[in-house]
Amino acid sequence: MNILLYTRKWRRDFDYEVLRCVFPNAEITSYSEERGVADVWLGEYLYAGGQTSLEATLTEDVFRDVVSRDRFLVNCDVTRARRVVGRVWAGLEGLFDKKDFDLVYSYAIDCYCSDVCAKIAKDRGIPFVSFVASFIKGYMMFTTYGERMRLGRKxxxxxxxxxxxxxxxxxxxxxSEEKNIKKSDISAIRFYLRRRIIESFVNPVRRLIHGDQDNQLYATEMLRERKLSDFYCKxxxxxxxxxxxxxxxxxxxxxxxxxxxxxxxxxxxxxxxxxxxxxxxxxxxxxxxxxxxxxxxxxxxxxxxxxxxxxxxxxxxxxxxxxxxxxxxxxxxxxxxxxxxxxxxxxxxxxxxxxxxxxxxxxxxxxxxxxxxxxxxxxxxxxxxxxxxxxxxxxxxxxxxxxDMYPTSYYDSVSMGENVVAEVAAALRMWCGLYV
Structure with a gap:
């Protein structure tokens, strides 16, 4: 079994533990947009130079779809977006060619880094699995782009x-409402100031330290030139x-x-x-x-x-x-x-x-x-x-x-202990029995 894993720093160990529970003898190759987190850092593709135009398997329609959904790329000029998507697409395609993956296991699609991978996997007929915590507390569901994936659990x-x-x-x-239903005007001001500090100071320092100017996590600008008065006034x-x-x-x-x-x-x-x-x-x-x-x-x-x-x-x-x-x-x-x-x-x-x-x-x-x-x-x-x-x-x-949901205490904001690993692994076994 040859598995491609898309992960992030805060959940890397959890992802590996789940996969090892289900596929103890699998060869796992991981990639991430964060440097030093996985086997492959996307910066290796972004800053390697070479081809920046759309690759043969990346059509203009697909390119535009990728850009329009990503919170970083949608605010980039076309030249930059074309360079970023083209290089990451070409790099991941090369990785797929080299490794001949049987399965892609991914953090839920919420950026172009996972979106591109899902599209390539689909083109090649390779099963792609990701999951999210359900709005019903205590359950998770498998989905790629929001569709309900059948489990048939009794x-x-x-x-x-x-x-x-x-x-x-x-x-x-x-x-989504529990923690936000009592927000006030102070919450609005606090959010703007926090976000302005992140975009004006924290993220530029991160990009400088990591040498990673096109990192989606560090380069996303939600505020851009907008002022506090664009979001809040008395x-x-x-x-x-x-x-x-x-x-x-x-x-x-x-x-x-x-x-x-x-x-x-x-x-x-x-x-x-x-x-x-x-x-x-x-x-x-x-x-x-x-x-x-x-x-x-x-x-x-x-x-x-x-x-x-x-x-x-x-x-x-x-x-x-x-x-x-x-x-x-x-x-x-x-x-x-x-x-x-x-x-x-x-x-x-x-x-x-x-x-x-x-x-x-x-x-x-x-x-x-x-x-x-x-x-x-x-x-x-x-x-x-x-x-x-x-x-x-x-x-x-x-x-x-x-x-089509599985009982589990998995949730992004909580500690992922052994019980959560076991629960998600059990859910993944059920999913694989239908789709792999």
């Missing part, structure tokens, strides 16, 4: 009931309202929760976002939907004070848009609406369990598991009255979700 009635009860509780919050949050300020006509209204950006579930899991950018994507949906549909757009708690103010001003200019404060809990929003608009957000799962009608702008990891989730391009008034299947139970939906 789920007991007790497990279904426990998770159904958890997700149906009024106080339920996904992990009283700015007054443009976002509590639901008490609105009189909702549920027959013509839909709840539209916004995403945190940039992150993998937006940049890599959604195909409609990358070509436009998230702000233009949201506006495109509203502009090309039926103007008689009223959109109640709620900011994501984690984006409080992090999204440019001109985006809210742009949304407020639409007559059929109402802005809702980020700190309003999603559960209270679900009580107020019969219709919810998502793409791959977890709010869609919560809504379906509460008997709501869910319109999804893309097929996602749960859209085919429930008859009341309808995939649409844009929102038409008639979509808000589509007939619901009241015979399909929430527990059946939960069983379908859990059958």
């Amino acid at each position: 789920v007991s009635d007790d497990e279904v009931q426990r998770v159904y009860k958890l997700l149906s509780e009024d106080g339920f919050l996904p992990k 009283g700015w949050s007054s443009i976002l309202h509590d639901m008490e300020d609105y009189d909702v006509d549920v027959r013509q209204s839909i709840y539209f929760p916004l995403h945190y950006v940039p992150e993998a579930s937006t940049s890599y899991w959604l195909n409609r976002v990358a070509p436009l950018g998230y702000s233009d994507y949201v506006c495109d949906v509203i502009e090309r939907s039926d103007p008689s549909v009223m959109f109640y757009v709620k900011e994501h708690p984690a984006m409080f004070g992090r999204r440019e103010l001109n985006f809210y001003e742009r949304l407020s200019n639409y007559e059929n848009v109402r802005l809702v404060h980020a700190m309003v809990r999603s559960n209270s929003m679900l009580r107020a609406f019969d219709n919810v608009l998502v793409d791959d957000g977890t709010v869609g799962v919560e809504a379906l369990l509460r008997g709501k009608r869910v319109l999804s702008l893309e097929g996602n990891y749960y859209s085919d598991l429930h008859p009341n989730c309808f995939v649409v391009d844009y929102v038409r008034l008639g979509d808000l009255s589509r007939q619901l299947d009241t015979s399909f139970g929430g527990r059946e939906f939960v069983r379908g979700l859990l059958s």
Whole structure:
């Protein structure tokens, strides 16, 4: 067994331990964008000179797709982006040619370094495995670009009931909301100042010390030339309202929760976002939907004070848009609406369990598991009255979700002890039984 591993410093040992549990005799070749972390440092390709044009197997369409999804490359000039992608693509292709890999094991795709590898593996018919922690605490799911990968795990009635009860509780919050639901104006200022220090001082020093000017981790600029006033000014949050300020006509209204950006579930899991950018994507949906549909757009708690103010001003200019404060809990929003608009957000799962009608702008990891989730391009008034299947139970939906998830305490922000290694290794064995 010959395995290619994409890893990072903070989880390198964990990745090796998992692979050794499942494939004790495998030859493992690792690569990373961080110097001194893996067998292959991507800087060996980036700074080696030579060919900088698109290689034969890297088409212009694929190149543009890679660039549009990566938070570093999307802000680079075309010449630099072409050099970076072209050299890394050529270098990894050479590594694939040399090693003849049977499997690629990767940290979840959230940058061009793993995206390029996944695309090359797909072209060559090599299994590519990555996983993420589920929004349901205590579970993980395998996915490459947000799709649900089948595991077919047998789920007991007790497990279904426990998770159904958890997700149906009024106080339920996904992990993405738990730590952000009480943010304040001070949080917005603190984020900007911290990010400005990182981009203006910390990252330049890192690039100098490591001799790594094109490292995605050290060269990403989220703020660029933007000032604090672009994200925050006194009283700015007054443009976002509590639901008490609105009189909702549920027959013509839909709840539209916004995403945190940039992150993998937006940049890599959604195909409609990358070509436009998230702000233009949201506006495109509203502009090309039926103007008689009223959109109640709620900011994501984690984006409080992090999204440019001109985006809210742009949304407020639409007559059929109402802005809702980020700190309003999603559960209270679900009580107020019969219709919810998502793409791959977890709010869609919560809504379906509460008997709501869910319109999804893309097929996602749960859209085919429930008859009341309808995939649409844009929102038409008639979509808000589509007939619901009241015979399909929430527990059946939960069983379908859990059958393709694996119970584990794996989560990016926690210590990965022996129990987590054993759990992830067991999940990987099950996945390999289906895909390798």
